[in-house]
Amino acid sequence: MSDHSKPTDTTTTEPATPKEAVAEHGETVETTIKSVKITKEQTAKLQQLVSLLPQILKEIDNQEYDEIFGWRINVADKEHVDVGVRNEILLKFLIAHEYDVQATKAKLVKTLNWRNEFQPLSAAFDEVFTKELADLGVITYFKDLDNHNLKVATWNLYGNLKSPKKIFEKYGSGAGEDDELRPGSQFLRWRIGLMEKSLGLIDFTDPHNSKIGQVHDYKGVSMFKIDPGMKAATKEIVTIFGDNYPELLSTKFFVNVPSLMGWVFTFFKKLGVISAATLKKFQVMNHGDLSPWFGKSRLPAVYGGDNEKVKLIFELEAAQSVKVSAYGEILLKKLGDKQIAAVNDDVE
Numbered sequence: 001m002s003d004h005s006k007p008t009d010t011t012t013t014e015p016a017t018p019k020e021a022v023a024e025h026g027e028t029v030e031t032t033i034k035s036v037k038i039t040k041e042q043t044a045k046l047q048q049l050v051s052l053l054p055q056i057l058k059e060i061d062n063q064e065y066d067e068i069f070g071w072r073i074n075v076a077d078k079e080h081v082d083v084g085v086r087n088e089i090l091l092k093f094l095i096a097h098e099y100d101v102q103a104t105k106a107k108l109v110k111t112l113n114w115r116n117e118f119q120p121l122s123a124a125f126d127e128v129f130t131k132e133l134a135d136l137g138v139i140t141y142f143k144d145l146d147n148h149n150l151k152v153a154t155w156n157l158y159g160n161l162k163s164p165k166k167i168f169e170k171y172g173s174g175a176g177e178d179d180e181l182r183p184g185s186q187f188l189r190w191r192i193g194l195m196e197k198s199l200g201l202i203d204f205t206d207p208h209n210s211k212i213g214q215v216h217d218y219k220g221v222s223m224f225k226i227d228p229g230m231k232a233a234t235k236e237i238v239t240i241f242g243d244n245y246p247e248l249l250s251t252k253f254f255v256n257v258p259s260l261m262g263w264v265f266t267f268f269k270k271l272g273v274i275s276a277a278t279l280k281k282f283q284v285m286n287h288g289d290l291s292p293w294f295g296k297s298r299l300p301a302v303y304g305g306d307n308e309k310v311k312l313i314f315e316l317e318a319a320q321s322v323k324v325s326a327y328g329e330i331l332l333k334k335l336g337d338k339q340i341a342a343v344n345d346d347v348e
């Protein structure tokens, strides 16, 4: 792990030699990868990608913004770079692009630019959302669950929405014009914030906890057509996840899907923004029994469990235990200082 107590330096441009970039404390790319087994060829590709980091960082819009999922993505000799985690994150992008190094390089530039613009860490750790939005999502963390990469899961209780059309109209259409510094709708920012928070609970180097599960509970949902606002908002979210959160999903469960609403699944498939690899991770069911995956003892009865101490999934909420990473905090502070400076400029 990196030494978070050292002061940050903000210069990111000087190139490191490929050798420096791949070996720190005697570790090579190969020895740093713990989450999955990779072949010699794949290791070589990762090595190439690591050696391209100085170039990637030169190409991004803001050279001070070199963070992904709270971890500094920079060369090994920079402060706060955890080489092991950094390589695992780079590997996820590489796998998503079938080990095409140039395609991955281009994608990393895009993701770093998106993060610099969207500020997902601010959505997760600084911004406060209405109860209406907060009531739609839960993060669970079952420390002792070693199967299926489901220790961490986000639960979206979209069935709780009284009027989906309304929430997408209210929060889901267009950018947040009220606050130029925060792009995207409140719904989108809340959803991305939930995702980022959940990533704070995974360990990128742990084969059993380097991905998250996701549950969409559609209990009580009834809908005959998808209104344009909802279509636009869901398409946007699905695209953002596909582009910027690669290899992070273990399984996505769609539970309590009313039998008459199977057509919605077809609708999402036809949107054309969900990759074949992601589709394979989907489990659609017309009931809510998740005990085969999570185990009965962990779940409330509504999800097929026998944990009598818990009635609602909200009672298992683990979000409060997620803290922003040390490097994320440094970047958030910089963002806050910039915002204060911008406000001061406006006042003057």
Ligand code: HEM
Pocket (backbone or CB within 6 Å): 156, 158, 159, 161, 164, 191, 216, 218, 221, 222, 223, 233, 234, 237, 238, 241, 252, 254, 257, 258, 261, 262, 264, 265, 268, 269, 274, 278, 284
């Ligand atoms: C009121 C009804 C519904 C609402 C409000 C709703 C909401 C959403 C939202 C906001 C997303 C964006 C992705 C995310 O948040 O993770 C999404 C994705 C999705 N929903 Fe629904 N949904 C509804 C009904 C359904 C039904 C009945 C199905 C049928 C299985 C369904 C299947 C899907 C699929 C397949 C995705 C794509 C997931 C992904 O790519 O990760 N939805 N939905």
